[in-house]
Amino acid sequence: MNPKVDSVLARLQARFPGEVTRTQTKDQPTFMVPRDSALSVFEYLKTDEGFALLLDVLAVDFFPARPRFELVYHLYHPIEFLRVRLKVKVGEDQPMASVTGIWPGANWPEREAYDLYGIVFEGHPHLTRIYLPDDWEGYPLRKDYPTTGKRSD
Amino acid sequence: MGSTTGFFTPDYSDEIATSAKEVKSDTMIINLGPQHPSTHGVLRVRLELDGERVVDAQPVIGYLHTGFEKTAESLSYQQCNTITDRLDYLAPMTNNLAYVLAVEKLMDIEVPKRAQYIRVLFSELTRIASHLVWLGTHVMDLGAMSLFFYTMREREIILDMIEAASGVRMNPSYFRVGGLAYDLPDGFMEKLQEFLKDLPRWMKSFRTLFEDNPLINERLKGIATITQEQALAWSVTGPNLRATGLNLDLRKAEPYSGYEDFEFSVPLKTGCDAYARFWVRVEEMYESAGILEQCLSKIEPRGVYMTSDRKVALPPRDQIYGDMEALIHQFKLVTQGFPVPEGEVYQCVEGPRGEMGFYIVSDGGPRPYRWRARTPSFYNLQTMPIMCKDGLVADVITAIGSIDIMLGDVDK
Numbered sequence: 001m002n003p004k005v006d007s008v009l010a011r012l013q014a015r016f017p018g019e020v021t022r023t024q025t026k027d028q029p030t031f032m033v034p035r036d037s038a039l040s041v042f043e044y045l046k047t048d049e050g051f052a053l054l055l056d057v058l059a060v061d062f063f064p065a066r067p068r069f070e071l072v073y074h075l076y077h078p079i080e081f082l083r084v085r086l087k088v089k090v091g092e093d094q095p096m097a098s099v100t101g102i103w104p105g106a107n108w109p110e111r112e113a114y115d116l117y118g119i120v121f122e123g124h125p126h127l128t129r130i131y132l133p134d135d136w137e138g139y140p141l142r143k144d145y146p147t148t149g150k151r152s153d
Numbered sequence: 154m155g156s157t158t159g160f161f162t163p164d165y166s167d168e169i170a171t172s173a174k175e176v177k178s179d180t181m182i183i184n185l186g187p188q189h190p191s192t193h194g195v196l197r198v199r200l201e202l203d204g205e206r207v208v209d210a211q212p213v214i215g216y217l218h219t220g221f222e223k224t225a226e227s228l229s230y231q232q233c234n235t236i237t238d239r240l241d242y243l244a245p246m247t248n249n250l251a252y253v254l255a256v257e258k259l260m261d262i263e264v265p266k267r268a269q270y271i272r273v274l275f276s277e278l279t280r281i282a283s284h285l286v287w288l289g290t291h292v293m294d295l296g297a298m299s300l301f302f303y304t305m306r307e308r309e310i311i312l313d314m315i316e317a318a319s320g321v322r323m324n325p326s327y328f329r330v331g332g333l334a335y336d337l338p339d340g341f342m343e344k345l346q347e348f349l350k351d352l353p354r355w356m357k358s359f360r361t362l363f364e365d366n367p368l369i370n371e372r373l374k375g376i377a378t379i380t381q382e383q384a385l386a387w388s389v390t391g392p393n394l395r396a397t398g399l400n401l402d403l404r405k406a407e408p409y410s411g412y413e414d415f416e417f418s419v420p421l422k423t424g425c426d427a428y429a430r431f432w433v434r435v436e437e438m439y440e441s442a443g444i445l446e447q448c449l450s451k452i453e454p455r456g457v458y459m460t461s462d463r464k465v466a467l468p469p470r471d472q473i474y475g476d477m478e479a480l481i482h483q484f485k486l487v488t489q490g491f492p493v494p495e496g497e498v499y500q501c502v503e504g505p506r507g508e509m510g511f512y513i514v515s516d517g518g519p520r521p522y523r524w525r526a527r528t529p530s531f532y533n534l535q536t537m538p539i540m541c542k543d544g545l546v547a548d549v550i551t552a553i554g555s556i557d558i559m560l561g562d563v564d565k
Contacts, residue, residue, distance in 0.1 A: 027258060027498050052385045055501075060514055060523045072512065074499060074527070078385060078399060081406040085499065105388030108535050116222075131215040131564065140223055147227065 005029060005082045008049055016041055028083040038088045039097045042073070046102050051075040051084065054103035059090075059113045063143040067091035069119055073099070090119055098124040116141035180208050187216050191294050191550045194560025198537065198549065210541035210549055212534055217564035225524035229490025230256055231330060231465075233524060237511075238324035240526055241562040243286050246272075246279040246315075247504040248526075249328040254409055255500035255511040256330045259493055262465060265457045268332040269411040274345075274448040275315070275327060276410075276502070277441040281352075282311040283505035284434050284441075291431070291554035292363055295372050300362050307355055310348055317341060330491075331466050332459035342454055345445065352442050360435075373428035377540035377552035380425050387539070388532040391507025392437060393556050396422045396429035403503040410502075414451070415444050427555035434557070465491050490519035499527075506530050506557055530562035 009029055013020060020031045020041060033041050045051045055074040062068060073086045090096050098121035099106045110121045111130040118139040121127055129136060138145055183200045186192040195216035201209040221240065225233045237252045238245040250272055257264060289304035312322045317338045319325035327334050363369050379389065381397035394401055402419040404412045420436035422429035459466045467486055468479035495517040501510030507529030514523035533556045540552040 025498075026496055027500070030497075053390075054388055055390075055508065055510070056512070056525070056527045058512060058525045074510075074512070078401050081401075083499075103388065104386050105532055105535060108531060129215075131218040140220060145223075147223070 004080055005084070008082060008084070011049070012041075012045070015044060023087075025085070028085055030085040030087065032087050032089070035088055035090060035094065035096060038086070039099070039102075041086065042099055042102050045075060045084070045086075049077070050079065051077050051082075053078050054099065054105050057099070057106050057109040057113060059117045059119055059141075061117060061141065061143045067094065069117060071096060071113070071119070092118075095120040095122045097122050098127075100124055115139075118142070179203060185549065187213075192553060192560075193290060193558060194563075196534075196553070196558070196560055196563070198553075200541075200546070200549065202546065205545055207541045207544050207546060207549060210537050210552075212537045214534070214560075214563050217560050219565070221526065221565045222524055225521055227520065229519050230493055230521065231490055233521060234326045234329065235324065237526070238326055239561060240528055240565055241283075241504065241506065241509070241530070241559045242323060243559055244279045244283040244505045245324055246275045246327065247502055247509055249326060250276055250410060251500055251502040251504070251509045252511050253328045253330050254502065255498050255513050256493065258500055259496055259498040259513060259515060260330075260465070262331050262460055262462055264332055264410075264460055266411065267452060267456045268458045268460075270414075270448060270452045271333060271337065271458065272328055272410050273412060273415065274445060274452065275318070277444045277448075278311050278314065280441045280505045281438050282308045284438050285311075287434060287505075287554075287557045288359070291557070292369065294550050294554045295369050297362060297366075297369065300359060303355070303359060310351075314341065314344055314348070317344070329459070329465075331462060332457075336456075336458045337452075337454065339454075342449060342452070346449060349442060349445055349449070356438065370428065372548075372551055373426065373431055373555070374424075375426050375428075376544065376548050377427045377555050378425050379536050379540060383536065383539055384425075387536050389507070389536060390529055390532065391504065392433045393430055393507065393533055393536075395419065396433045397425045398423035403501060403508060407501075409500075415447050417441075417444050427551050430555045430557075492517060492519050493521075501527065504529055506559060506562065507533060526565055528562040528565055530556075530558040530560075531565070534558050534563055 019037050020033055023030045023032055053076040055076050058072050060070045060072060062070060067089045069090045071088045071090055075084050088096060096119060098110055101123065108130060110124055111127060113119050114121060114127055115129040115131055116139055180201050180203045183202055185198040185200055187195045187197040197213040199211045199213055200207060221236050225236055234249060234252060237248040240248050285304040285308045289301035293301045315325055316322045318341060319327035319334060379397065381399055384394050384397050398421060400419055400421055405419055417440045420433050420440060422433050468482050472479040473483050493515040495515055497514045499510055499512045501508045509529055510527035512525040513521050516522040537552065541549050
C-alpha cells in the first residue's frame with residue numbers, strides 16, 4: 001500500500017480519536033464513521049487532506065441487521081492517487097446528512113440511494129426519485145423487495 | 154395525462170406545474186428528448202430558455218433503467234459478467250475487465266501474463282472503437298454528416314476482430330474470472346497488424362474533414378466549459394477531466410492488468426472546453442494504437458489464457474470425457490458457480506469515458522450480495538447545467554456530445 005496513505009490515516013485517527021474505527025479489508029483503507037460526526041470527517045478529508053474527488057456514494061442493505069443500511073463513500077486524492085473508503089451505518093428511519101455541500105457531485109448518487117433504498121439525505125437540494133417514476137411504490141434494491149409476482153400482489 | 158394508444162405515457166403535469174411557479178414569466182420550458190437523435194440515446198433535457206439563451210438545463214434520466222444491480226444479486230459471479238457488457242455497450246471490454254479484476258482481487262487469483270496482455274489488447278481496441286463512434290456522432294451533431302459513415306466503417310473492422318475472438322460483436326463477455334473465454338483465433342495477430350497499418354492512414358483522412366475546419370472549430374472553442382475545480386467537485390473523470398489539465402489516468406496512476414509494462418503517454422489539454430475534450434480523445438486513439446503495436450510483440454499467438462486455479466477454471470475438454478472428478482467439477486462450476494470468500498472489494502479501470510469501477514460485497518456464497526457499478530457517464534452528465542448555462546440552444550447539443558455520455562451507462 002502507498003506509504004502516504006498511512007500518514008493520512010494516522011492524522012485522521014488522531015484528529016477524530018475514538019470516532020473513526022478502521023476495519024480490515026483487502027483493497028483500500030476503510031473506516032467506520034458514526035452518523036453524527038460523518039460530515040465533519042468528510043469536511044476534514046476534503047479541505048485538509050485534499051480528497052477532492054468523491055467517486056461514489058452507495059448503499060448496502062444488511063436486512064435484517066440493525067441498523068439496516070450501510071452507506072459507502074469512495075474518496076479519491078487526484079494528485080497523490082490515494083483512495084479511502086468511509087462507511088456510515090444508517091437505520092431505516094434515520095436520515096443521513098447530505099454531502100452535496102462538500103462535493104456537489106454527490107447529488108445524483110444520493111438521489112439514487114433515495115430512489116432504490118429509501119434513505120433520506122438531509123440538506124439535499126433536490127431529493128426526488130431519479131430512475132423510477134415518481135409514483136413508484138417501494139424501494140427495489142432493498143433485500144425484502146419481492147423479485148417475482150405482480151405489482152398488485 | 155391519459156394515453157389512448159395503450160403505451161405508457163409518463164405524467165409530467167406535477168413537474169411542469171412546480172417548474173412553472175419557479176420560472177420567470179419571460180422564460181420558456183422546452184423538453185429536448187427523450188427521443189431526439191442528438192441526445193445519444195434516451196435522455197431528456199429540460200431546457201429553460203430566455204429566447205435563444207439557456208437559463209437552465211436539467212437532464213432527466215431513467216428511461217433506460219433496467220435494474221442491473223438488482224438482477225446481478227440473483228446471478229452467479231460468472232453470469233454477472235454478461236450484465237457488465239450491457240452497461241456501456243460501446244465499450245464492453247473495459248467493463249468486463251473492471252468486473253473480473255474485482256472478483257479476482259477478492260479471490261486472490263493469479264492470471265497468466267499472456268491473458269493479462271490480451272485483456273490490455275482488447276481494452277485498447279474497445280477504446281478506439283468507442284472513440285470512433287463518439288467522433289462520428291459528435292461531428293455529425295456539429296453538422297458534418299459524412300464522417301459518421303467512415304468511422305462506423307472502421308469500427309466494423311474492430312468489431313470483426315472482437316467477433317473472431319469471442320464469437321459476438323457487441324456483448325462479448327470475452328474476459329472470464331481467471332482469464333479469457335477462448336484463446337485468440339488463428340491469424341488474429343496478422344489481422345491486428347493490418348488494422349494498425351491502416352489506422353494512421355484513415356485517421357489522416359478523417360482529420361482532413363475536421364482539422365482546421367472553421368465551422369467545427371467555431372462550434373467547439375470556448376463552448377461548454379468545465380473548469381478543473383468544477384470537474385473535481387462534480388466527480389468528473391476520464392478524458393473530460395484530462396481536458397482540464399489534470400493528469401489522472403488510472404492506467405498510469407494505478408496500473409492494472411499489466412499496463413505497467415507498456416509505454417504510452419497521457420494526452421492532456423488545458424482548454425477546459427469542448428475543443429480540448431475533442432482533441433484529448435482524438436490523441437488518445439493514437440496512444441491506444443501505440444499500445445496495440447506493443448501488444449504485437451508481447452503476445453505469443455498460442456499459449457495459456459486461463460489460470461490453472463480449478464476453483465474458477467473449467468477442466469480441459471479431454472479430461473471431462475475420461476475423468477469422473479473433472480466431469481463433476483465441470484457440472485458444479487457451470488450449474489452452481491464458484492463461491493467467493495466473504496468480503497468487499499472496489500476495483501476500477503480507465504474506461505473510454507472515465508473511471509469504471511465495481512464494488513462487490515460477498516457473503517461467501519456463489520452470488521454477489523451487493524453488486525455496484527460505478528459508471529462514469531452517470532457522474533459526467535451531472536455537469537450539464539454548468540456547461541449549458543448562458544449558452545445557446547445549439548451548444549446544448551455540443552455539450553452532450555462533448556462529454557461523450559452513454560445512456561446505458563447512465564441509467565444502468
